[in-house]
Amino acid sequence: MKKIIIISFLISILSFDTYSQRYMSSLTVKIWNNSFFTAKIGNNFFKTPTNKLKMNKLEPGRYEIEIYQKSFNYYGTNNQLVYKGIVDIPNSSHVVAKLDRFKALKLIIKNKTVHTGKNDFNFKKLKHKIRSLYSDNDKLRKAKNAIKKHNFNSYQIYEIMLLFYSDNVRLKFAKYAYDYCTDTEKYNVVNSALTRRSIRELRLYLSNNNNDYNNFNIKTLKQKIRHKTSDKDKLITAKNEITSHKLSSNTIYEIAMLFGFESTRLEFIKDAYNNCNDKHNYKIMYNAFENNRNINDLKSFINSKNNYNKPSNFYSLKQKINSEYDEQNKLAIAKNWITTKKLAATQIYELLMLFSYETTRLDFAKYAYDYCSDTDNYSYLNKAFSNSRNINELNNYISAKHIKPQKFNIENLKNRIKRKSSDVDKLTLAKNEINSQKISSNDVYEILLLFNKDEYKFEFAKYAYNFCYDKKRYYIVKDAFSNQEYKDNFNVFMNGGKTKNNVNIEQVKEQIKIISFESDKLKTAKTIASTSKISSSDIYEIMKLFSFESTKLNYAKYAYDYCIDKQSYHIVNKGFTFNNSKIELNNYILRKR
Numbered sequence: 001m002k003k004i005i006i007i008s009f010l011i012s013i014l015s016f017d018t019y020s021q022r023y024m025s026s027l028t029v030k031i032w033n034n035s036f037f038t039a040k041i042g043n044n045f046f047k048t049p050t051n052k053l054k055m056n057k058l059e060p061g062r063y064e065i066e067i068y069q070k071s072f073n074y075y076g077t078n079n080q081l082v083y084k085g086i087v088d089i090p091n092s093s094h095v096v097a098k099l100d101r102f103k104a105l106k107l108i109i110k111n112k113t114v115h116t117g118k119n120d121f122n123f124k125k126l127k128h129k130i131r132s133l134y135s136d137n138d139k140l141r142k143a144k145n146a147i148k149k150h151n152f153n154s155y156q157i158y159e160i161m162l163l164f165y166s167d168n169v170r171l172k173f174a175k176y177a178y179d180y181c182t183d184t185e186k187y188n189v190v191n192s193a194l195t196r197r198s199i200r201e202l203r204l205y206l207s208n209n210n211n212d213y214n215n216f217n218i219k220t221l222k223q224k225i226r227h228k229t230s231d232k233d234k235l236i237t238a239k240n241e242i243t244s245h246k247l248s249s250n251t252i253y254e255i256a257m258l259f260g261f262e263s264t265r266l267e268f269i270k271d272a273y274n275n276c277n278d279k280h281n282y283k284i285m286y287n288a289f290e291n292n293r294n295i296n297d298l299k300s301f302i303n304s305k306n307n308y309n310k311p312s313n314f315y316s317l318k319q320k321i322n323s324e325y326d327e328q329n330k331l332a333i334a335k336n337w338i339t340t341k342k343l344a345a346t347q348i349y350e351l352l353m354l355f356s357y358e359t360t361r362l363d364f365a366k367y368a369y370d371y372c373s374d375t376d377n378y379s380y381l382n383k384a385f386s387n388s389r390n391i392n393e394l395n396n397y398i399s400a401k402h403i404k405p406q407k408f409n410i411e412n413l414k415n416r417i418k419r420k421s422s423d424v425d426k427l428t429l430a431k432n433e434i435n436s437q438k439i440s441s442n443d444v445y446e447i448l449l450l451f452n453k454d455e456y457k458f459e460f461a462k463y464a465y466n467f468c469y470d471k472k473r474y475y476i477v478k479d480a481f482s483n484q485e486y487k488d489n490f491n492v493f494m495n496g497g498k499t500k501n502n503v504n505i506e507q508v509k510e511q512i513k514i515i516s517f518e519s520d521k522l523k524t525a526k527t528i529a530s531t532s533k534i535s536s537s538d539i540y541e542i543m544k545l546f547s548f549e550s551t552k553l554n555y556a557k558y559a560y561d562y563c564i565d566k567q568s569y570h571i572v573n574k575g576f577t578f579n580n581s582k583i584e585l586n587n588y589i590l591r592k593r
Contacts, residue, residue: 382394512525
């Protein structure tokens with residue numbers, strides 16, 4: 001009996017190995033005039049000029065591709081980028097990618113089994129990272145983040161599912177991963193990692209949420225579109241075919257790349273938005289364009305469809321952070337949100353566990369200490385770290401702050417203030433008690449609520465500012481005032497006594513639009529920011545008037561100091577085309593704090 005079990009186990013391993021071998025593909029790249037070029041495909045850069053580039057042993061998936069040709073000018077020769085985009089490599093196929101004279105990449109896909117071994121492109125490293133995590137929830141989070149960046153084939157999804165302990169978690173990942181799979185026609189392979197009950201639930205989920213799972217034949221539609229001679233006829237065919245179907249972003253992208261002109265692609269991608277069942281992944285459509293104007297047009301369209309939602313509560317904050325892939329973006333969102341809140345140590349711990357790296361957790365744990373409502377329980381956060389060095393560094397950081405709340409009993413003071421009948425007596429007592437003490441913004445806010453009139457609140461707020469140890473958070477004190485006049489006076493006080501006018505964003509935009517040169521536009525925008533009450537949304541609107549990414553970044557950095565709602569400054573990231581700009585702005589803001 002043991003021999004039978006061992007033999008069957010070995011056969012299953014060999015069969016899966018053979019299965020993975022069959023998934024390998026190859027890619028050939030040519031250009032319209034058969035001239036020589038260099039190219040970058042994925043992480044591979046081919047520096048030797050060639051008129052025909054062929055890659056074997058290629059893992060199916062999504063690859064960035066850049067094609068360069070030599071150009072000649074007065075100063076000599078240089079490599080000019082003639083194409084940049086995305087190529088999807090199906091399983092067991094030979095793909096011929098030919099760049100035509102209109103700079104459109106046309107793909108010819110031939111089904112062909114390539115027995116050339118498996119190239120894991122860091123897939124093994126990913127599996128090792130997931131395997132090293134302790135809980136299934138952490139593994140699931142890591143796997144979801146990875147599949148957003150690297151679209152996997154069915155067999156790779158199956159391999160990741162085997163790393164989870166729970167069948168329920170495997171099912172969750174199988175549902176999530178379908179939208180990022182490069183060969184959905186072979187998705188049945190994941191069933192081998194599930195129980196019968198989960199297989200039935202997965203099939204039901206895919207049938208209900210993905211009409212193209214059973215009813216939509218992408219290959220047939222692509223053939224119909226290719227047979228049309230003009231982009232206009234192709235567009236009509238594509239629109240008619242997808243009307244009654246829900247499609248994934250990947251499927252819509254494949255169809256869009258069959259059009260020769262970017263204007264037609266843009267029209268189709270906008271029209272297909274309502275038919276997409278994974279709108280969170282729709283940003284991959286940016287790769288269909290080389291012209292920044294089309295990319296910005298599509299971004300504006302998507303933003304108009306999905307108005308930015310600031311996390312309104314702790315649960316929505318966790319969802320927002322979890323949906324981000326970049327670690328620095330996660331950190332910036334978390335820091336911006338907690339500056340107006342008072343969180344318990346257990347809640348801060350929950351936020352820490354949303355970060356992938358302990359260095360980021362340590363950064364946030366230090367920052368969040370000033371916003372914790374029960375610092376006596378802050379040692380609870382030590383559970384978020386496996387490295388004892390990080391635990392020691394956090395404890396040393398807290399000790400170095402020399403904040404000793406036991407010297408100042410806020411509850412005792414509040415009870416004594418309540419016993420006073422007049423605001424004058426309350427103010428005198430409060431001033432005497434906090435003199436030479438360290439007090440938090442939250443404590444000031446709570447004391448202000450004990451006064452009846454705003455004029456006494458305002459006097460105490462100005463006095464207490466000098467004794468506050470977290471001045472960067474002092475603007476929360478404004479919420480204690482009931483009269484708008486005193487709220488405005490408080491803003492003037494926080495601004496060093498300088499008054500500012502409200503921004504009429506439409507007038508400002510018209511004023512900037514009529515300026516010809518980018519540098520002059522920037523100077524005008526900076527002047528307006530430094531002399532007006534300007535919000536994050538106003539800054540975002542002004543950024544859209546600039547043509548260059550560098551100018552947008554320059555203005556976003558400058559305007560941060562004058563923004564009246566810094567806690568919402570992550571809205572500004574929508575104004576950037578490139579992710580590097582977002583990261584640089586977030587790092588700049590973190591250094592300012």
